[in-house]
Amino acid sequence: MTDMSAEPIDPGARSWSPDPLRQRLANFTIEDVLALPDDAPRVELVDGVMVVVPSPSLGHQTIGNLLWAWLRQRCPDRLDVATAVGVAVTPNRTCEPDVLLYSAEVSRTHHFLMPHEVMLVVEVVSPGTRRRDRLEKPAVYAEAGIPNLWRVEQDPVHVYAYTLTNGVYKELANSADELVLDEPFPIRLPIREITP
Structure with missing residues (x-):
């Protein structure tokens, strides 16, 4: 003993x-x-x-983790993917997206990334974060110049993909079946693969 x-x-x-x-x-x-x-x-x-930042539910975490794994297996060498890493938008404003895709040249010691290092931010929407994930954070990410944003709704899982055009996010695609995109790299994401 x-x-x-x-x-x-x-x-x-x-x-x-x-x-x-x-x-x-x-x-x-x-x-x-x-x-x-x-x-x-x-x-x-x-x-x-x-x-x-409230702790995410099990479903929320599972979606984020499945998406992280899916992107990690498929993103080009010039990019890498992370969870639980913040974006330093300004000296007095930070955001913590659920998943983000960033330049692989960034040092792995960083706790926060600069907006120009981030290619994609993903927000998984939960009941307690609806307003922030749907309205507030997209405005912050757009102002920071992050080129791509995905919003993932739960129950059922549905992904909305946006690209930054003239300072505003415009919808590229949305799907509950398969998300097909050309940016930030060619993507064919079967939604069932990120569904708990």
Whole structure:
């Protein structure tokens, strides 16, 4: 039998939360996000305010993970794919897409990518994130100049693909069966392959 021990828990210790005064002042920056303690929740920075990103459901995570694996197997060598990596849109604004496709030349030590390094962002829509995923984040990504955006709706899984044209996302295709696109590389994605 092995002896298992752990560090004692300080009963007065509190879980991390952003400084309320700085939240009111809206003066957090990406450096503050990078300096968060390990036990801090995932956050996005919205105009200097830290917004806690809710944990995704199992279905949401499964779709994101299946899509990550599908893209990873098929993307050209010049690109790579990631999850749980942020995009530093401005010094006081970050987003954490569910999946993103980026330049393979980027250092793997980065926690955040710059918009010009990102070719595609994917948002899987959940009940608690509908407004942000459908309206707010696309506007932010468009302003940052990210060339491609996919929105994945659940129940049933349906993918909407957009390309940035004159600063606005225009729909290229949408499908609940097979998504066929020429950019960011030639894609024929059977939707059943990313359906939990």
